[in-house]
Amino acid sequence: MLCGGIGESSPADEAVQTICQSMKPHAEGKAGRSYDVFNAVSYKKQLVSGINYFIKVHVGGDDHVHLRVYEKLPCNGGGLELSNMQQSKSHHDPIEYF
Numbered sequence: 001m002l003c004g005g006i007g008e009s010s011p012a013d014e015a016v017q018t019i020c021q022s023m024k025p026h027a028e029g030k031a032g033r034s035y036d037v038f039n040a041v042s043y044k045k046q047l048v049s050g051i052n053y054f055i056k057v058h059v060g061g062d063d064h065v066h067l068r069v070y071e072k073l074p075c076n077g078g079g080l081e082l083s084n085m086q087q088s089k090s091h092h093d094p095i096e097y098f
Contacts (some may be wrong), residue, residue, distance in 0.1 A: 005046065009095055012040035012055065016060060019080060020055055023069055026082040027057075035059045044095050049073060053085070054095045064089040 012020070020040040028034050037060040046052040053069040064088040072079050086098055 006097055007045045009044050010040070012043055016040045016043050016053065016055060019053060019069055019071075019098055020057055020067070022064050022080060023067055024084045027065065027067060029086060030082070030085050031065070041091070042095065046097070050076065054087070054097070056093075056095050058091075062090060064091060064093065066093070066095060066098065 017040045020038065022053045024035065024038045027038075037058060039058045041053045041056045041058050041064070043053055048070075050073045053067070053071065055067045055069060056065060057065050059065055065094070066089050067082060068084040070081050070083045072081075084098055
């Protein structure tokens with residue numbers, strides 16, 4: 001992966017699901033609703049001054065959301081933050097930069 005470029009889509013693994021779960025309360029706050037289901041499906045990564053994760057999340061039924069989660073570098077304090085969120089997505093919507 002090139003610095004600044006977005007990598008290929010990959011199936012979500014346990015590490016991405018952990019990131020996803022830690023962002024659930026923030027996503028619920030942005031959406032103004034709670035989610036009974038919040039399962040990472042797939043993701044892409046972008047290397048910046050840290051890592052942007054673009055994560056497709058199944059939120060029940062046919063509904064999905066896309067999260068952009070920024071992971072700070074350890075030298076910048078580390079940690080995760082929900083940078084942006086797209087709602088009303090489907091399983092077939094590609095993960096793109098937003």
